[in-house]
Amino acid sequence: MPGVFDPAAADRASETEWWRTVHSDAVEPYLIVAADPERTEPADATGRTLRITLRVSAKAPVARVFVRAIIDGIDHHVPADRVTIGSAFARYRAEVTLTAAATHYHFLLVTSDSQTLYYNRRGVHTIYPNEDHDFTVDLRHRVPQWVRSSVFYQIFPDRFCRADRSLGVRTGEITRGPFASREMAWTDAPLAYPQGGSLDFFNGDLPGIASKLDYLQELGVNALYLTPIFTAKTNHRYDCIDYFSVDPHLGGDAALAALCEEVHRRGMRIMLDVSINHIAVEHRWAQSSETGDDVIARNPDGSPVNWAGVPELLKLDYSVEWLRDRVYRDDDSVVAKYLQPPFSIDGWRFDVASEVGNHGPLQQGHDVWRDIRTVIRRINPDAYIVGEHWHDSIDYLCGAEWDSAMNYFASARPLRMWCGERDRFADIPVREAVGGRCPSGFELASLLSQHFDRIPNAARDAQFNLFDSHDVTRLHSHDTFDIDLYAGVVMLLFMLPGTCSIYYGDEIGLQGTTDGDHGKRFPMEWNPDRQDVRLRAIYQKMIALKRGEDALQRGSARTIDAGTEHLVYARFTDDTGFVLLLNRAERDRSVDVDLSLIAPVSCTDEFDGTAFDTTLPVISVPLPARTSRLLRCRPAPR
Missing domain, CATH: 3.20.20.80 (Glycosidases)
Incomplete structure (x- = not known):
């Protein structure tokens, strides 16, 4: 992928390729929207503070970190302070003050030898990225929280x-x-x-x-x-005859x-x-x-539009205001009726x-x-x-x-x-x-x-x-x-x-x-x-x-490794990580997995209980032909 960080340029003096440990997300604890008891409307964002955190290996040759955010149409580079928590990772934190309900941001990392790297949701890059994969914040954008669990x-x-x-x-x-x-x-x-x-x-x-x-x-x-x-003729009932009655x-x-x-x-x-x-x-x-x-x-x-060419199905015309009323605007419309009691x-x-x-x-x-x-x-x-x-x-x-x-x-x-x-x-x-x-x-x-x-x-x-x-x-x-x-x-x-x-x-x-x-x-x-x-x-x-598991509901999601016939995919929080080795190879094999992003103190197979040695950041996982494994990883206490 053009612009993605070249591991050949990484600091080989460290135990692992440090750039793999760079991580942030737009969920807690990496993004915290400061509470403001004076504000009752989430869209009222003026003056609210975003506390943004990036984490990287404590041994990484990172000299400075900046959050690049768009404020009032201007790109701002906000310096982040280093806060070391635990022995595995250093965290860099910056505060950004909002002037609108929505913004987006990515990171700049300056190394000890004065190289500038960029980090967004797709990873570390050697060239400045476009904004398609920036981390995003929109205080107006609400989704049902029950869905993820x-x-x-x-x-x-x-x-x-x-x-x-x-x-x-x-x-x-x-x-x-x-x-x-x-x-x-x-x-x-x-x-x-x-x-x-x-x-x-x-x-x-x-x-x-x-x-x-x-x-x-x-x-x-x-x-x-x-x-x-709803009342219809066929067994699939996508040919509705009456939206306002459940089929008897x-x-x-x-x-x-x-x-x-x-x-x-x-x-x-x-x-x-x-x-x-x-x-x-x-x-x-x-x-x-x-x-x-x-x-x-x-x-x-003047002929009717048939959906997918099916003559029994007629497409509706939403330029007709009455149709909009009956489908969704009226208090007893199709959409509204079933959202209400009983x-x-x-x-x-x-x-x-x-x-x-x-x-x-x-x-x-x-x-x-x-x-x-x-x-x-x-x-x-x-x-x-x-x-x-x-x-x-x-x-x-x-x-x-x-x-x-x-x-x-x-x-x-x-x-x-x-x-x-x-x-x-x-x-x-x-x-x-x-x-x-x-x-x-x-x-x-x-x-x-x-x-x-x-x-x-x-x-x-x-x-x-x-x-x-x-x-x-x-x-x-x-x-x-x-x-x-x-x-x-x-x-x-x-x-x-x-x-x-x-x-x-x-x-x-x-x-x-x-x-x-x-x-x-x-x-x-x-x-x-x-x-x-x-x-x-x-x-x-x-x-x-x-x-x-909180890690599978709100945890960060990252591809750790990939090959011709395998993918290593992780979901993790600071407390727990799950690492899936998805495997399609026709032969028995082993895959080396770099777990430095999670830095676990223990790692076990979720299905058979096999424990893996985590004293080194890279573990070797045996995979029978076409068989995948799901590992549970427990990071060191913060």
Whole structure:
């Protein structure tokens, strides 16, 4: 990477390459916003003080450190004082006085031989960097703090559990085009679209979800994410017919209210999914609004815009004020209704969110999302806002729109590629050239860093990470599935900053196929004899760590090392560190890991208890073929 510090230039007299120990972050204790009891509004920043800290090896040849911050449009270089705490590290602290609610900064380090180095979120550089990867502060940018300690469990309601046999869609009850609904046995395989038209129903219901909350809590998850439950025709219910009623085949409004009440009684959270981008042709708004307005987006010839070319789905036109009122501005709007009693949901996941409000000359998406965030935050300041987006989503993550995208960009796509799957969004000419080539550890590190080290720091711990969902083939359904390789990817998912989502059944190796949407949505297997206990143990262990360890919730995140077939990734605080050695090599090997960034006094394998000698900063870790290891490191007391 151009400009990244060249280790050949490091001081070889020290025990390790000292530049690896340079570290800061935009969380405590590296960034502290001084409290001001006179101020009640966080955006009122004038005169507030930022206490900014950088840490480096106490033996590093660093003579001076400066914080370079933008104040009133001018770059200021604020000198930092050296404060040595403990024997391993020296800390440099500076105070910056704000004149606005937001600023950004990086560091300059002057060595004893008068070299100037630069440090930002992507590391140490020999040339001055641009500001894309500066540390950021925005006192207006608030995200729900409960998210980072949560583990979500995504449920496709029709396929999870059936508890009330009086509910459900009967054979022949619903028709659309050449298809008619068909009631399936729980042991049947789902029908491909040409055979079933998404009208094959297993009739899972909301009481069924409520009946399995004990199972979910035993697994360790503490947040539910339900795909759409509003009245619709198909089993996936993304073809909404009535936003204002829960589908009676799932139990109706009463069943949702009861589920939400029980979820909250248990100290859990619940997030619902909705598509406000399009509606079904059967929706009453498809004819006209209640005021007679046409709310359907139109092509130049006047024909309706069909989402993704599907004739049954009509795109909505947000230039119509009445539509904005009913979807999110009114007190009883779609967005507002379910945030309030008797439901009081804890978040919204918005389907195809990057497409909402955008079509041809009508580019109103960002305006719509700013309004929606304002409405949601007014009703519930702690509600979580997630938008579906498969690509770089930074435009939506700057504090005025979403809290997170469905993080396909920096979790699902890289992790699936690491396991050998071809990226579904590669350009067609490139796809033909590279096929299913796996990224190297260096490339995987860049795929993670280009997102997590670029989005605002406030958004980092709210990212919604995943690798499976209702829209992608289950990773374990591939013929090439290898449980050891898969276990490493599961560990990395739980190591990433933010929350993470488990797609129902992944924890027990639920059956699936790779040949269409039906293959991603098999009914849940409740027979313990048919569940993969090895996978369950891995998930249960990582869920417990994610929910119980501060380092995996708010700790710093760094790539320590990478190679052609491995990545060493760390999450750490001053008290605890976790180091993952992600390995794809086909042979047994050892990897030397420089732990000087953490300086542990003890280091053990989190799964098998193996202890490693930490008297030297570099430890050698044996790795069986395609097997990863997760190490727990305990730094010396400060």
